[in-house]
Structure formats: C-alpha cells, structure tokens
Amino acid sequence: MAFLDIEQAVFTYPGRLPVVDGADWHMQAGEFHCLLGRSGCGKTTLLKLAAGLLRPQSGRILLRGQELAEPGPQLGFMFQAPTLLDWHTVLNNVLLPVSLQRKPTPQDETHALRLLEQLGLSAHAPHYPRQLSGGQQSRVALARALILDPPLLLLDEPFAALDAITRAELQDDLLRTCREHGTTVLFVTHDINEAVYLGDRIALMHGGRIVDDWAIELPEPRTQDMRHGIVFNEYCARVRAAMEKGVA
Ligand SMILES: Nc1ncnc2c1ncn2[C@@H]1O[C@H](COP(=O)(O)OP(=O)(O)OP(=O)(O)O)[C@@H](O)[C@H]1O
Numbered sequence: 003m004a005f006l007d008i009e010q011a012v013f014t015y016p017g018r019l020p021v022v023d024g025a026d027w028h029m030q031a032g033e034f035h036c037l038l039g040r041s042g043c044g045k046t047t048l049l050k051l052a053a054g055l056l057r058p059q060s061g062r063i064l065l066r067g068q069e070l071a072e073p074g075p076q077l078g079f080m081f082q083a084p085t086l087l088d089w090h091t092v093l094n095n096v097l098l099p100v101s102l103q104r105k106p107t108p109q110d111e112t113h114a115l116r117l118l119e120q121l122g123l124s125a126h127a128p129h130y131p132r133q134l135s136g137g138q139q140s141r142v143a144l145a146r147a148l149i150l151d152p153p154l155l156l157l158d159e160p161f162a163a164l165d166a167i168t169r170a171e172l173q174d175d176l177l178r179t180c181r182e183h184g185t186t187v188l189f190v191t192h193d194i195n196e197a198v199y200l201g202d203r204i205a206l207m208h209g210g211r212i213v214d215d216w217a218i219e220l221p222e223p224r225t226q227d228m229r230h231g232i233v234f235n236e237y238c239a240r241v242r243a244a245m246e247k248g249v250a
Pocket residue numbers: 015016018021039040041042043044045046047048192
C-alpha cells in the first residue's frame with residue numbers, strides 16, 4: 003500500500019471521450035511527485051480526482067488505503083492564481099483554512115506567522131494582498147496551503163505566472179518547506195526543467211494514462227546550480243524525448 007494509490011481511474015466529462023482513461027499511479031509518503039504531460043492531456047483532471055474534487059466513474063483513489071470520498075483537512079491545495087481574499091490581511095488569508103473549521107487560536111496565529119517567516123513574509127502579515135507582488139502573493143497562498151500541516155499537498159502549475167528568478171526562489175521555498183514538514187507533494191506542470199528540479203519522481207501522462215514514472219536521483223538538497231550540470235540536463239533530454247514520442 004502506498005500513501006496515495008490511483009487504480010485504473012476513469013473520468014469522462016459529459017459528452018466527451020474519457021480524459022482519464024485507466025490511470026494507475028502510486029505515490030509513497032514524503033515524496034515529491036511531479037505530473038508532467040502535454041497541454042490538455044488531463045493533468046488537472048487527474049489532480050482533481052486525487053483531491054476528491056471529482057469522483058472517478060470507475061477505478062479507485064485510495065489515501066492510506068482508504069477510498070477518498072471528498073476533500074478534507076488532509077489535503078492542501080495551491081492553484082495557478084493565488085486566489086487570496088482581498089478584504090483579509092495576509093495573516094488572515096493564511097489562517098483561512100482554520101477559520102473555515104473553527105475560531106483560530108493564538109497557537110494558530112503563531113503557526114501562521116512562523117510559516118510567513120519561513121517564506122520571508124513576516125513584515126507583510128498585517129498587509130492586504132493588493133499591497134504584495136505576484137511572487138509574494140504566491141508565497142501567501144503556499145503558507146495558506148500548509149497551515150493545517152496537510153500530509154498531502156496538491157499544486158497545479160502554481161508558479162506558471164511568475165518570472166524565472168522569482169519562480170526559482172519559490173521552488174526552493176517549496177522544497178525546503180515540504181521537506182521540513184514531511185509533506186507528500188503532487189505537483190502538476192508542463193515545464194520539464196521544473197519537474198526535474200523539484201521531483202523525487204516524475205510521472206508522465208499521455209492518452210489519459212500514466213505512461214512512465216521515473217525516479218530523479220539528483221543530490222539533496224537541490225540547488226539552482228544543478229540546472230547547469232550534465233546529469234540534470236540528461237534527465238531533461240530523456241523526459242523531453244519521451245514527451246515528444248508520447249510514450250516512454
Ligand atoms: N469541466 C470540463 N468540462 C468539459 N471538458 C473539460 C472540463 N475540464 C477540462 N475539460 C477537457 O478535458 C481535457 C483535459 O483537461 P485538463 O485541464 O485536465 O488538462 P491539462 O493537462 O491539465 O491541461 P493544461 O496543461 O493545458 O492545463 C481538455 O480537453 C479539456 O478541454
């Protein structure tokens with residue numbers, strides 16, 4: 003039994019051919035999994051199945067061996083747009099998942115402030131989202147996704163709208179924070195370089211299925227200078243060739 007098992011999952015939007023068509027994917031606890039595939043191949047749909055936001059018409063999604071019925075506090079989400087609430091401060095945005103369940107305690111506030119500190123945002127806790135840059139807003143969204151210490155974090159191209167340098171900084175923040183918290187991560191991207199940098203494993207989706215799942219054996223912690231190394235670029239070339247062929 004893995005931490006998250008997707009077994010023969012099938013999902014079809016009404017009036018369409020199946021988008022997810024017998025996908026099998028198994029994720030071990032504490033690993034960083036990247037889901038890579040061409041645009042429109044069904045990555046977001048598979049992520050929503052893994053989150054319990056959609057139910058498969060056949061097949062099963064098992065979290066720690068239990069069939070997933072609906073999204074719960076065991077899951078943190080982060081999407082491409084930070085989707086912060088403009089009328090709440092940064093601190094209250096981070097606390098939102100707590101507020102939806104109960105009144106935040108002083109301990110919750112301390113936790114939120116610690117996450118903001120880890121992400122270099124301490125000074126912005128009393129500010130409003132409109133006073134922050136795009137990269138800072140993404141960091142707030144990441145802190146919000148982590149506030150309930152979810153064992154599983156699902157991210158759908160969260161850094162796609164950011165410039166290259168901010169994106170690299172956020173990638174390092176994400177890796178460090180998830181390692182510290184022992185979070186299992188499912189990260190959707192169509193950027194090969196990003197997938198190789200972040201992933202312990204990369205799953206390749208094509209034709210509604212996972213057609214390959216590679217272990218990326220780069221040293222830990224990852225550092226930006228690895229991107230220029232031979233091994234890193236060999237991984238990128240291998241993954242690109244598989245994506246171009248459509249199969250591994
Ligand atoms: N709500 C919906 N209703 C009908 N079809 C949908 C819906 N959502 C997605 N699709 C279709 O399902 C297919 C897969 O979409 P999905 O967003 O899962 O792909 P993706 O790999 O994440 O794409 P991208 O990389 O471009 O974000 C696409 O053809 C899309 O048009």
